[in-house]
Amino acid sequence: MVLINLKSVLPGAQSANDGFLYETTTSTPVDELIESLVEIHNARLRSCLIADAVKGLAMYGVMKRPEDVGTDHVRTVEKGDNYVADPSGLRTGNPPDKKMAEILNREVRSLEEYIDKYQARNKVALTLPEIAEKINNVRGAVTMAYPMGLPDWDLAQIALDGSFDKLKGTYLGGSLVEAKNASLWTCNKEFRRGQLVSDRLGSFNEKTKIVAKLTTKGSGPPAREPVVSEAERNAMTAFYFKRQEELKRLAEANEDDYLNSAWADPKGMKKSLQGLGNVKAPGLRF
Numbered sequence: 001m002v003l004i005n006l007k008s009v010l011p012g013a014q015s016a017n018d019g020f021l022y023e024t025t026t027s028t029p030v031d032e033l034i035e036s037l038v039e040i041h042n043a044r045l046r047s048c049l050i051a052d053a054v055k056g057l058a059m060y061g062v063m064k065r066p067e068d069v070g071t072d073h074v075r076t077v078e079k080g081d082n083y084v085a086d087p088s089g090l091r092t093g094n095p096p097d098k099k100m101a102e103i104l105n106r107e108v109r110s111l112e113e114y115i116d117k118y119q120a121r122n123k124v125a126l127t128l129p130e131i132a133e134k135i136n137n138v139r140g141a142v143t144m145a146y147p148m149g150l151p152d153w154d155l156a157q158i159a160l161d162g163s164f165d166k167l168k169g170t171y172l173g174g175s176l177v178e179a180k181n182a183s184l185w186t187c188n189k190e191f192r193r194g195q196l197v198s199d200r201l202g203s204f205n206e207k208t209k210i211v212a213k214l215t216t217k218g219s220g221p222p223a224r225e226p227v228v229s230e231a232e233r234n235a236m237t238a239f240y241f242k243r244q245e246e247l248k249r250l251a252e253a254n255e256d257d258y259l260n261s262a263w264a265d266p267k268g269m270k271k272s273l274q275g276l277g278n279v280k281a282p283g284l285r286f
Contacts, residue, residue: 002026002197003209005120006037007225008044018117020044021125026198026206030184030191036128037214038179043131044115045172046159050138051108053156057142058104060084060091063154096145107141110134135160177214186212188221 007019022040024033056063064070070089080094095101111134119126139160142150150157158166168176184191187210191200201208213222228236265271 001206002201003125004033004037005209005211006041007211007213008041019120020115020117021120021123023125024197026196026201026203028197030195030197030200031193033191033197034182034184034193034214035179037184037212038177038182039128040126040131041214042164042167042176043128043135044126045175046162046167047111047115047131047135049159049167049170049172050135050156051112053154053159054104054108054138054142056086056091057095057145057150057154057156058101058108059095060086061094061096062146062150062156063091064089065151066153100141100145103141104138104145107134107138111138135162177216181217183215183217183219184212185215185221186210188224190221 002024004022004024005019006022020040022037024036078092078094082095082097083093084095085093096104111131114130114134115126142156142160152158155170158170164176167173186200189200191197191212198205201210215222
């Protein structure tokens with residue numbers, strides 16, 4: 001079984017070190033592999049949109065019509081028993097009752113946990129049927145909370161419908177990938193369409209793990225990841241700044257300051273051998 005760690009970035013991610021694991025075989029056609037990876041990539045993006053929209057649904061209710069968007073303090077709105085004003089003015093402020101909101105949030109958490117980048121660290125490979133099942137669970141919870149259905153303009157409805165054209169009109173538009181326009185790369189080498197995975201990895205490498213990326217066809221290999229991460233770069237900068245300050249203080253210090261240091265004491269070794277190194281005169285502070 002070939003294990004592919006596909007690098008990608010989810011919307012709102014704080015780090016580019018994101019992605020998911022996918023299992024395949026060396027006998028799999030490259031076209032089929034690319035299609036499967038693209039489907040899971042897009043399904044993860046769609047899941048993020050579903051999670052965000054359903055969280056808003058549970059907290060502030062359905063979205064207003066586009067022409068009615070605005071804060072409630074300047075508009076006359078219908079206020080139900082569970083009314084909570086939406087600060088953004090996008091939603092009606094009439095969420096479902098507390099019990100149904102908990103069910104919605106529970107199913108959303110289950111979906112988010114399954115597509116999380118930490119699944120790759122835990123060596124859990126994602127599958128499209130499993131993502132689809134999690135999404136269906138969220139859809140069922142939404143149906144329970146809103147048996148009459150959601151309006152067509154609600155972001156949760158658009159995300160649950162899953163229409164590629166409609167999803168392109170959301171903030172996911174620039175991140176979604178079409179399988180026919182995608183290329184797969186690993187180690188700066190492209191998986192050629194019309195070939196098998198074994199043509200790139202070898203037919204005897206069934207236990208191989210690779211890091212790969214999807215790009216747009218014809219755009220060339222993806223950019224290399226930086227050798228030093230952002231956190232490491234910040235730590236190095238802080239260290240060098242601290243070192244510079246220390247050198248500056250040493251340059252400004254008097255020439256005889258070093259005489260007060262323990263290492264400059266000519267009797268330091270003798271005191272250490274006699275166990276007198278830390279003995280201080282009573283009443284004195286150093």
